[in-house]
Amino acid sequence: LDSLISKYEEALACPDVVGLIVGTRPDCMPDTLLDYFSALSQKKFVMIEYGLESTLDRTLTRINRGHTHAESEEAIRRTAARNIYTGAHLILGLPGESREEILHHADILSALPLTTLKLHQLQLIRGTRMAREQAEHPEQFHLYTADEYIDMVIDFIERLNPSIVVERFVSQSPKELLIAPDWGLKNFEFTAKVNKRISERNARQGRLLNPPSSEPVLPGM
Numbered sequence: 001l002d003s004l005i006s007k008y009e010e011a012l013a014c015p016d017v018v019g020l021i022v023g024t025r026p027d028c029m030p031d032t033l034l035d036y037f038s039a040l041s042q043k044k045f046v047m048i049e050y051g052l053e054s055t056l057d058r059t060l061t062r063i064n065r066g067h068t069h070a071e072s073e074e075a076i077r078r079t080a081a082r083n084i085y086t087g088a089h090l091i092l093g094l095p096g097e098s099r100e101e102i103l104h105h106a107d108i109l110s111a112l113p114l115t116t117l118k119l120h121q122l123q124l125i126r127g128t129r130m131a132r133e134q135a136e137h138p139e140q141f142h143l144y145t146a147d148e149y150i151d152m153v154i155d156f157i158e159r160l161n162p163s164i165v166v167e168r169f170v171s172q173s174p175k176e177l178l179i180a181p182d183w184g185l186k187n188f189e190f191t192a193k194v195n196k197r198i199s200e201r202n203a204r205q206g207r208l209l210n211p212p213s214s215e216p217v218l219p220g221m
Helices: 004-014 031-040 057-062 071-079 099-110 129-136 146-158 187-201
Strands: 021-023 045-053 085-092 116-121 165-168 179-180
Touching: 004 021, 004 031, 004 045, 021 099, 031 071, 045 071, 045 116, 085 146, 099 146, 116 146, 146 187, 179 187
Parallel strands: 021 045, 045 085, 085 116, 116 165
Antiparallel strands: none
16 A cells, blocks of 8 residues: 555656546455545545446456456445546457447446446457457457447447546557557547547437436536
8 A cells, every 4th residue: 555655646746747547456446545545536636447348247257357347336336435536447349248238338337426437449469368269269259340339339328327428439559469450540530430420320428328327426527
């Protein structure tokens, strides 16, 4: 704990640094560290982002995450209960998940006290176990085209609680490491395409929210 806090304080001491956004795992947030972040959030901007990747335990086991979805929910609720802004990361398109199961992630996350969400497409990276699995069993993977993924993202956010700020739709791995999918689009270009398709479809976040969320919105949101 002392080592972590010294790193955070070193960062906060830099000129013009106004707060911290800490990305971590849902099984790596002890109450003692939350106590520190809770006190810090009274003076500085603080957000904690948890890598969930999926809400399905069978997927979390398959990709060797080492935690359950129940642990993810517990970490999110403990953090938000301290009035700390709370974010999540999710990968869309993990092996073994149907399109409907992917969209159902939105239903589950909508009932949680999340401030933000970052979405990422599944990317196969050279030298990884998943890249080897895809090469050996390509039938177990569906690598979405850009257009397929755009439509899925829009379907996803239409089921997502509108109080959750979607910060990102895609991620971008270094080209020399990426096997697939290689869409040839920068993040801002992809976002522009999403916004254009949203307009064409007359879509809006939360239009198909199910079930309605009873979670309070965090202060300032």
